[in-house]
Amino acid sequence: MAENDAPAQAPQAPQVKMNVMTQYVRDMSFENILAQKGVQGDVQPDVQVQVNLDAKKRSQENQYEAAIKLNITNKAKDGDATLFVLELDYVGIFHIEGIPEEQMHPFLLIECPRMIFPFVRRIVSDVTRDGGFPPLNLETIDFVALYRNEIARRQATAGAQKLDS
Template sequence: MADETNGAAAEAAPVAMKIVNQYIRDLSFENIAAQKNLGGDLKPEVNVQVNLDANKKGDNGYEVALKLNVNAKSGDQAVFVLEIDYAGLFTIENLPEEQLHPFLMIECPRMMFPFVRQIARNTTADGGFPPLNIDNIDFMQLYRGELMRRQQAAAAEAPTN
C-alpha cells in the first residue's frame, strides 16, 4: 500500500516555476512634445497596448516577452511614445502540456508586470512627464480575448457549403 501512495504522490507533484532572469530586451522613449516645443501644461490621453510571446529554451526553460507600447496624445498632437520589450526566463516543471500555453501567457506576464510598470513610471518621469501609472492588466482576460479572436478568424476563413 505504501508503494501506491508514493507513486501517486510522485505523479501529482506540484507545479514548480522559477524565475531565472528578467531583463529589458529593448527600451525606447521619444519625447515628441520637447522636439516640437509644444510646452505648456499638456494633459495627454494615453493609449497602452500589450503583446505577449513565449519561446521554449531548453528542456524546462521558457522565455516570455511582454511588449508594452504606450502612445500619448494631446488632441491630435503626439506627446510621447514609450516602447518596452521586457523578457523573463522561467523554468517550469510538473505542468501538463495542455496547461503550458495558458500558464506562459497568464502567470509569467503577471509575475513580470510590476517590473515593467516601474520601468514605465521611471522612464516617463525621467523624460519630463508626470510618472505614468499603468493600470493593472488582467492577463487572463487578455488571453481569453485572444482565443476568441482566433476562433472568430478561423470561423470566418472556414469554407461554407
C-alpha cells in the first residue's frame, strides 16, 4: 500500500471535559408579605419570575463560575398586593476543558446553568412551601432562548449607541 493510499486522518476535536466542582447559595431572601400585612380572603396568585445569568473565569486554571439569579414576585391577581418575594443567587463552580474560546461564553451561560437548574428548582419549591405557600415548581427555563435574547438586546443597545454618536 502506497503512502498516498492511506486514509486521510481528520483532525480530532478536543475532548470536552466538564465537572461540577461545587454549587451553593450565594444569597437568598424570602419575604412573606402576606403574613406581615395580614391579607385576608381567597387570594389568586400571579407569579412573575425574572431570570438573570452571570458567568466568569476564576483564578484557577480551567475553573469557571456560573450563576442563576432569580427574582420571584407573587402578587394577588385582583389587586397589587404582594404575597411574597423570593430572591435567589445560586452559583455553580465548574472545571471545563476542551471548549474553544469563542464557544466558552455561550457554554457558560447555557450548559452550566442547565446543569444546576434542578437544584435551583428544588430550593424554590422548598422555600415557598416552608414559607407557608403551596410549593412553587418552576417551569423549565430555555437557556438557549434566554442567551439569544440577551445577545439581541446587547446588539440593539450597541446599535442605538452608534446612532446617538
